[in-house]
Amino acid sequence: MSETVRLTTAQALVRFLAAQYSERDGVEQRLIPGVWGIFGHGNVAGLGQALLQAARTGEADLPYYLARNEQGMVHTSAAFAKMRDRLQAFACTASTGPGSTNMVTGAALATTNRVPVLLLPSDMFATRGPDPVLQQLEDTRGGDVTVNDALRPVSKYWDRVTRPEQLIPAALAALRMLTDPVETGAVTLCLPQDVQAEAHDWPVELFRGRVWHIDRPVPDPAALARAAETLREARKPLIVAGGGVVYAQAGRQLREFAEATGIPVADTHAGKGAVQWDHPCAVGGIGATGSKSANELAREADVVLGIGTRYSDFTTASHTVFGDPDVEFVNLNVARLDAAKHSASQLVGDARAGLEALRRELDGWEVEPAYRTRVRELAREWARITDECYHVEHEPLPAQTAVLGALNESIAERDVVINAAGSMPGDLQMLWRASDPKAYHVEYAYSCMGYEVASGTGVKMADPSREVFVLVGDGSYLMMAQEIATMVSEGLKVVIIVVQNHGFASIGSLSEELGSQRFGTRYRYRDPESGLLEGATLPVDLAANAASLGARVVRAHGIKEFREAIAQAKAAESTTVVHIETDMHGPNPPSHGWWDVPVSEVSELDSTRTAYGTYAQHKRNQRHYL
Incomplete structure (x- = not known):
């Protein structure tokens, strides 16, 4: 009879994850280096207790990291996995209900980008004894449906562990998917809160060191x-x-x-x-x-x-x-x-x-x-055109391309630039001069606003030897800036560059191109006469906000001061935010491609009718490659 050890399901999962390794080209490393989490009812007495016990007793080496936002911690984990060439993946735990469903967007990003992240959302009671509990979805179609089912379509593997012994096949299947370069993405194991705390006699073999080998298949x-x-x-x-x-x-x-x-x-x-x-x-x-x-x-x-x-x-x-x-x-x-x-x-x-x-x-x-x-x-x-964009002089506010040029010329070859959404990814793909495969970290499979700041933590943790520069517009910053507090608490040195143009520059430009006149894309007071958001500019101070989260802040006015601010940030030893305002209207780099965004086929607006004519011309060049 095989030897067993009595543990809760959560304790067993922690021990199991701590014993997993990946290997490629003879290099072996921890597969799950730690767990990001925010505790609440559903996981505080399950995974929370198990992680505490592991840390206090040394029975499992699985460090815990405290995030400020559940979506943010998944972004952090995805960025880490991307930097580590998908050979390592964090686990993320969240409380029952909104804590767990907050991870849906992060899961979608990980799966779309095909990077591994292990999600451990807390779930309702498997016994259904106290139903309906706080934050429980009562679905008239079936009693086994919970809000965590929302994670199904954005996960590459999804399972709900309703009995302790189910953890064994579920955990092995999850790790198989995490280490498959073809199928990897968000992997979800839903953990009912009562099952997390339930004891079971586990085979000791489950906790032996296990190596997942990543092959290099050769074409036929x-x-x-x-x-x-x-x-x-x-x-x-x-x-x-x-x-x-x-x-x-x-x-x-x-x-x-x-x-x-x-x-x-x-x-x-x-x-x-x-x-x-x-x-x-x-x-x-x-x-x-x-x-x-x-x-x-x-x-x-x-x-x-x-x-x-x-x-x-x-x-x-x-x-x-x-x-x-x-x-x-x-x-x-x-x-x-x-x-x-x-x-x-x-x-x-x-x-x-x-x-x-x-x-x-x-x-x-x-x-x-x-x-x-x-x-x-x-x-x-093209190098000549890039130089022109990098050094364009524009008053009274600088062009965004000049900011990118000053940054590109101020940092080292191994330094990492991070971005995900807005007008900057387009400018970066056209203009950024990357000399290292890890120096350009632009998430553009999901182009998720809010990814930037959170991912700065993951990138820095993945390779502390690199300087990390997060580029974020005010739109993305306002969606998710709170992970600055996480950087500060972990003692990480990250430089965050907040480019403020008081609106959505990318969508504003697209809106204008498509005949929608930049409607709803600027941060303005509502005009009492027109009823539209076209009044004075809102007095939002993002630099002050960053300082309130614990970051050191440097304000720059113009490109000369921006270069000086970057030098100060590089010399700093803690997370530093450099703030600069740019002109929302450009000038922008010359466009040489097209993107299919449908235009209203009929309209009362002259701007829309003109845009549709241009759209129809481009549409004629579109074809399948058969």
Whole structure:
């Protein structure tokens, strides 16, 4: 008979998680380095007690971190996992009811970005003895439905542990999903509050050290031969490098492949930095907010080699950027879902292993010298445009591009810039010069407002050796700034740059472009005559707010003071907020792509009718790649 130990379900889960490891390329590390949480009824006496007991007795090494917002702690965890190449993932616990449903947005972000996060939402009583309890949903369709069912569609794996012994298969299934590079995302184990505290005799084997090995699958030889044949016939091939290159740590292999073949490399948000910006084969970001150099090459490309990209609509400029009517695709991706997109020749495998194999297949082949020359000329022209945007002089308030330029020129190559939403991701993809695959941390799969500040904590914890710079507009800041207090309490040094333009600059610009006249996009008093929000500017002081949360604050007026403020922030030893106001109306960098956002087909407004005419013209260029 196997040896057992009597523990509560929560105590058993804590011991189990502390004993899990991941391994890739011979490097072994803790899979679950800790637990983020906010305690309330539902987990304070379950997981809360178990984590306290583990810390006091040393029976399990699973540190606890206190967050200020449940959505924020999931964002922090996702950012950490992204920085750690998905080889580590935090767990997150929240109280019953709103505490747990606050994690839905964070779960959606993690799953959309395909980064692992383990969610442990508290649930109602499995026994249903005291039903209905505080914050319980009474669903007339069934007694087994709770608010945690809202996490089902945004989780890659979801389970509810209604008996202690169910934890064993559920926990193993959860860890399998967390460590699967194809299927990873938010993994949810709902824990009824009574089951958390219920005792059970657990097999000791459950708590032994367990290593989850992350393989590097190699594409099928026949598929490699087909892909090589397609590429050898190409006259103007183009590589689109996505996040899979970064997660596979395949930057060196991509650079060597590009150098050997001469194929230019365009990048997505997730792939930026895999090839440094000034590499002879680098042509910048591609798509709706891409560079002129990358998008011109995309329009001419006869073969596109997608590596680790999921081809979002921003990458394809809503299916308009690849202009050759006979363009063919070769996709190298660990997920068949992405490898098969655009009727591609499929290479299902790890980006690093696949690039090495494909290079062997293409040994001795390269593009024509004239094509290499054209690539370099386009890259030089875009570098000139970038310099102009970085140093544009604009009064009385500076342009956002000048702020980005001053920051880019003031920080080191390994320093990390973080952003997620608003107008800055577009400017960053066009203009930011990244020289390191982890230096550009822009979340653009879910483009979640509120991600920025919370993720700064996760990025800094993932690699304390790097300086971390959070770029956040006032829209995102107002949605979730409270994790500044978490940075301060953990003693983390993060620089937060608050770019205030008193509204939603990105959506304001989009609204104007689509004929909606920036309606509802500025922070204004309500005008008593028109009844609209078009009165005077609201007197919101974000710098004072940041100071109230414990951050050191430096106010900058203009680019010269901004450069000085960044120098002060870099020299500081604690979390520092640099505040600067910019002009909501630009000037903005030149656009070379399109994004499909439908315009009202009929309207009483001249601005909308004009916008629809422009929309219809772009729509004619949209097509499926069949």
